[in-house]
Amino acid sequence: MLSCKEVTHLVSESLDRKLSISERFRMQLHFRICAYCRNFRRQMTFLRQACRRLAEGKAPFDSDQG
Amino acid sequence: MSHPANTASPGAADALAALEAHRSYLVRYAMLQLRDPVKAEDAVQETLLAALENQARFAGKSQVRTWLTGILKHKIVDQLRAQSRETAISGLVAEGDGEDDDVAVFDALFNGRDHWGDDRPSDWGDPERTLENKRFWETFEMCSKLMSAQVARVFMMREVLGLSTEEICKDLSITPTNCWVMLYRARMSLRMCLEKRWFGEGSKGK
Incomplete structure (x- = not known):
């Protein structure tokens, strides 16, 4: 069984490379029993979403919206 | 003129x-x-x-x-x-800066069996609502400044500029593994800061 720490590495790497079938399987297995790692996975997706928003120039971080 | x-x-x-x-x-x-x-x-x-x-x-x-x-x-x-x-050459020497600190901070999140300790990832709720909040972006800016310069550069190249890890490795002359480790550190650091400063209990955000 993967540890939470190992899962955090795999979740991060899944954003940068294609994981092997075995890695994905073991990660899914872990998610089934670990709500914290599921939260972690959603947090990583959120970070990517935030950066994309920034990249598109759609982050509302100033007063002169346009 | x-x-x-x-x-x-x-x-x-x-x-x-x-x-x-x-x-x-x-x-x-x-x-x-x-x-x-x-x-x-x-x-x-x-x-x-x-x-x-x-x-x-x-x-x-x-x-x-x-x-x-x-x-x-x-x-x-x-x-x-x-x-x-x-900075290709000097960068290699300086790359170790802050590395040990990072690792120690992340390690502290996990218990002896490498499962989450006391600071567990929470549910961050509706992403849309957060991303539309100006104050959230101020926190995001502040948190992104906490990463070391090297780590931040790799993270921004990957996530904001949308380069592939292959391109980043080539540009910075680092190995893919090195690249993944830096991206991991960046994400861990950013999420920890946001968890504490924005999403956490007692934070004024949300």
């Missing part, structure tokens, strides 16, 4: 003024990635000039800011590439 663009055509001054309205946004965007006010200003200046020259091409486009950000992205990538060539 008048700007050359002001005399180019009657509409040029208006066009410049319209583009200038986006300057502060663009500077903040560039600062996140370059971390150097002078370099950020340079990149934005070049972007606005390039935009002015290519004005005809964006005429009628509704998303001017998206278009400008696209140009700026290229300018930032150029800057980062030049920077990485300059």
Whole structure:
């Protein structure tokens, strides 16, 4: 069984490379029993979403919206 | 002294003024990635000039800011590439800076069996609502400054500029494993900070 720490590495790497079938399987297995790692996975997706928003120039971080 | 663009055509001054309205946004965007006010200003200046020259091409486009950000992205990538060539050797030596601190901080999140300890990842709720909140972006900016310069550069190249890890490895002369480790550190650091400063209990956010 993967540890939470190992899962955090795999979740991060899944954003940068294609994981092997075995890695994905073991990660899914872990998610089934670990709500914290599921939260972690959603947090990583959120970070990517935030950066994309920034990249598109759609982050509302100033007063002169346009 | 008048700007050359002001005399180019009657509409040029208006066009410049319209583009200038986006300057502060663009500077903040560039600062996140370059971390150097002078370099950020340079990149934005070049972007606005390039935009002015290519004005005809964006005429009628509704998303001017998206278009400008696209140009700026290229300018930032150029800057980062030049920077990485300059610091290729010294960078290798300096790369270890802060590394041990990072690892110690992340390790503290896990217990002896490498499962989550006391600071467990919480549910961050509806992403849309958060991303529309101006104050969230202030926190995001602040948190992104906590990463070491090396880690931040790799993270921004990957996530904001949208380069592949292969491209980043080539640009910075690092191995894929090194790249993944840096990205991991960046994400862990950013999420920890956001968890504490924005999403956490007692934070004034949300």
